[in-house]
Amino acid sequence: MATEKETIQFSDSALSKAKEIIGRYPEGKQKSALLPLLHLAQSEFDGWLSPAVMDYVASLLQIKPIEVYEVATFYTMFNLEPVGNHLLEVCRTGPCWLRGAEDIVKRIEQKLNIKVGETTADGKFTLKTVECLGSCGTAPMLQCGATFFENLSEESVEVLIEKLAKQKRSSYLRPTEINVG
Amino acid sequence: MGRQLLLEHIAVPGIETFEVYRKMGGYASVEKALKTMTPDQVTEQVKSSGLRGRGGAGFPAGMKWSFLDRKSDKPRYLVCNADESEPGTFKDRYLMEKIPHLLVEGMITSSYALGAKTSYIYIRGEYMYVLQILEKAIREAYAAGFLGKNILGTDYSLDLYVHPGAGAYICGEETALLESLEGKRGNPRLKPPFPAIAGLYASPTVVNNVETIAAVVPIVNLGGDEYAKVGVGKSTGTKLISASGHINKPGVYEIELGLPVEEFIYSDQYCGGIWKGRKLKAVVAGGSSVPILPAELILKTAKGEPRLMTYESLSEGGFISGTMLGSGGFIVMDETTCIVRNLWTFARFYHHESCGQCSPCREGTGWMEKVLHRIEHGHGQMSDIDLLVDVAKKIEGNTICPLGDAAAWPVASAIRHFREEFEYHVKFPEKVKNPKHFEIEPFVSNKQLVMA
Numbered sequence: 001m002a003t004e005k006e007t008i009q010f011s012d013s014a015l016s017k018a019k020e021i022i023g024r025y026p027e028g029k030q031k032s033a034l035l036p037l038l039h040l041a042q043s044e045f046d047g048w049l050s051p052a053v054m055d056y057v058a059s060l061l062q063i064k065p066i067e068v069y070e071v072a073t074f075y076t077m078f079n080l081e082p083v084g085n086h087l088l089e090v091c092r093t094g095p096c097w098l099r100g101a102e103d104i105v106k107r108i109e110q111k112l113n114i115k116v117g118e119t120t121a122d123g124k125f126t127l128k129t130v131e132c133l134g135s136c137g138t139a140p141m142l143q144c145g146a147t148f149f150e151n152l153s154e155e156s157v158e159v160l161i162e163k164l165a166k167q168k169r170s171s172y173l174r175p176t177e178i179n180v181g
Numbered sequence: 182m183g184r185q186l187l188l189e190h191i192a193v194p195g196i197e198t199f200e201v202y203r204k205m206g207g208y209a210s211v212e213k214a215l216k217t218m219t220p221d222q223v224t225e226q227v228k229s230s231g232l233r234g235r236g237g238a239g240f241p242a243g244m245k246w247s248f249l250d251r252k253s254d255k256p257r258y259l260v261c262n263a264d265e266s267e268p269g270t271f272k273d274r275y276l277m278e279k280i281p282h283l284l285v286e287g288m289i290t291s292s293y294a295l296g297a298k299t300s301y302i303y304i305r306g307e308y309m310y311v312l313q314i315l316e317k318a319i320r321e322a323y324a325a326g327f328l329g330k331n332i333l334g335t336d337y338s339l340d341l342y343v344h345p346g347a348g349a350y351i352c353g354e355e356t357a358l359l360e361s362l363e364g365k366r367g368n369p370r371l372k373p374p375f376p377a378i379a380g381l382y383a384s385p386t387v388v389n390n391v392e393t394i395a396a397v398v399p400i401v402n403l404g405g406d407e408y409a410k411v412g413v414g415k416s417t418g419t420k421l422i423s424a425s426g427h428i429n430k431p432g433v434y435e436i437e438l439g440l441p442v443e444e445f446i447y448s449d450q451y452c453g454g455i456w457k458g459r460k461l462k463a464v465v466a467g468g469s470s471v472p473i474l475p476a477e478l479i480l481k482t483a484k485g486e487p488r489l490m491t492y493e494s495l496s497e498g499g500f501i502s503g504t505m506l507g508s509g510g511f512i513v514m515d516e517t518t519c520i521v522r523n524l525w526t527f528a529r530f531y532h533h534e535s536c537g538q539c540s541p542c543r544e545g546t547g548w549m550e551k552v553l554h555r556i557e558h559g560h561g562q563m564s565d566i567d568l569l570v571d572v573a574k575k576i577e578g579n580t581i582c583p584l585g586d587a588a589a590w591p592v593a594s595a596i597r598h599f600r601e602e603f604e605y606h607v608k609f610p611e612k613v614k615n616p617k618h619f620e621i622e623p624f625v626s627n628k629q630l631v632m633a
Contacts, residue, residue: 024340024342024344026256026299026382029363029382031363031364031365032344032362032363032364033364034364035306035344035345035346035347035361035364036344036345038347039306039309039345039347061364063364067364070366071364071365071366074349074366074367074536075306075346075347075348075349075367076347076348076349077306077307077347077348078347078348092526092529093268093469093526093527093529093530094268094269094465094469094512094523094526094527094530095268095269095425095426095512097522097523097526098425098426098427098512098514098518098523099425099426099427102616130348131268131350131529131530131533131534132266132267132268132269132350132469132530133307134265134266134270134271134273134274134305134307134308135271135274136268136269136270136271136423136425136426136431136510136512137271137423137424137425137431137432137433138431139425139431143307146309146310147310148310172309173309174310174313175309175310
């Protein structure tokens with residue numbers, strides 16, 4: 001995990017990706033690349049944005065750190081505190097509620113022995129509830145990193161957790177292939 | 182099944198690839214527009230098609246295009262709104278995931294019409310995997326000469342990029358989207374100036390929904406007049422409907438506008454009826470923001486005429502007995518649904534998503550969530566019901582952007598049509614302590630319900 005003492009620096013591949021992204025916007029408008037760069041940074045640095053990481057992104061875009069902070073705090077996809085290897089985000093808005101989202105949340109809480117908003121002691125899982133993810137026709141569902149797990153049942157969500165527990169940190173950029181039936 | 186203008190080839194294996202999409206007639210609209218039409222002629226076709234914005238507001242797309250400041254010496258932009266976040270709506274995701282080249286093709290043809298040299302697709306951040314599908318389609322289109330410099334040997338050049346949001350519903354509002362695309366917080370702008378005059382980087386900009394831009398493809402291929410023959414009256418063409426909730430076959434359906442609501446709900450071609458053999462209680466027809474209607478009013482208007490899937494028929498009766506087509510997010514509720522609990526989830530959503538810029542919305546959405554929470558959990562008072570109506574009224578029309586209205590309408594309509602159910606929660610607090618109260622014992626209204 002990145003600490004204040006370490007030098008924050010993108011890997012070579014992430015740095016070249018960042019430069020490519022900045023090039024998508026007109027000259028002088030490089031601040032436009034902020035959201036895509038924060039996604040990239042969150043993925044590079046253990047799934048969250050520390051103040052040092054945000055300062056680094058500001059330096060890449062040649063903007064003031066406050067311009068990054070005010071944006072990172074506005075958008076809910078950016079984690080401003082450390083999260084588990086697998087961030088389970090269960091949709092709870094109307095259409096998912098109609099199809100049993102509350103039962104899914106309860107089952108996950110029991111299985112992991114944590115409440116919504118908490119992280120397991122081993123640091124593997126964090127559980128959150130989120131608002132509509134555009135998956136109402138395949139409800140109930142949860143998002144983990146870049147992957148949507150849909151048409152969940154209380155049984156299948158247990159299987160999912162068992163399979164995720166054996167995996168490395170879920171990617172925020174690339175979907176994972178896990179079949180939970 | 183009616184006519185399919187967008188999803189006709191959705192089931193063709195490999196349709197997500199350039200090769201197969203092209204083989205099925207894809208990119209014909211780009212060839213036709215760039216080689217045989219002027220940009221203004223393309224705009225004229227969109228005007229004559231009668232196409233209305235498919236994101237929710239239903240504003241005529243051709244008219245929106247005609248407002249674009251073409252005299253400005255600044256670059257013009259086309260921005261596609263793929264920030265689909267209205268609860269109940271997932272059609273754009275389906276289209277982009279299954280047939281991404283349709284959106285890419287629509288973007289090229291539309292950008293040509295508007296004179297844009299750089300265009301962006303702003304997609305909600307949670308759809309990161311869909312973003313990658315789009316980027317692959319864009320790379321294929323560049324490789325085939327449909328994007329980049331001198332497309333198809335003409336002097337028209339275009340660059341197209343996909344830009345991710347990061348989890349803010351408000352960025353579906355077009356000026357908030359533009360702020361976000363500029364790397365800022367998604368606070369909606371005061372209008373005027375409208376984006377057509379000063380949009381992205383203060384340049385003339387058109388912002389259109391995914392489905393609107395996709396519809397430009399069949400419009401150019403068929404001609405606007407032919408497209409306008411599909412549908413009914415001022416509701417021309419086809420519409421993607423996201424069907425969710427207590428139905429046998431949730432999913433995305435392309436319908437010809439004019440289909441009877443009853444057929445949409447009960448036909449096996451569409452929703453396949455209510456699940457578990459239960460009865461229909463209520464429908465939110467156009468995404469969470471539009472007024473909820475009880476079964477008898479969604480199937481038939483107050484005048485007793487069959488309700489149709491059109492902009493006009495769904496809004497027949499105004500907000501007293503009608504609703505809106507909106508984004509086409511069609512949420513169905515069976516007889517065991519607690520209207521109060523569903524509404525509480527919506528209120529929680531709007532409170533969570535309010536950008537905080539305007540006091541009536543920032544404070545009012547929070548109060549509505551709190552009051553609904555206490556009614557639903559058996560701590561409400563009778564006066565709370567009118568309090569909710571009062572708060573909703575004070576938000577509506579008093580905010581910079583329509584999020585305030587979107588938060589107020591569901592509350593006002595739920596109380597208008599299901600007031601008895603709110604009163605029940607106050608009268609029998611013990612009975613509603615179990616979150617599944619109406620699954621255990623469905624609420625029976627004293628009003629006579631006409632069920633299908």
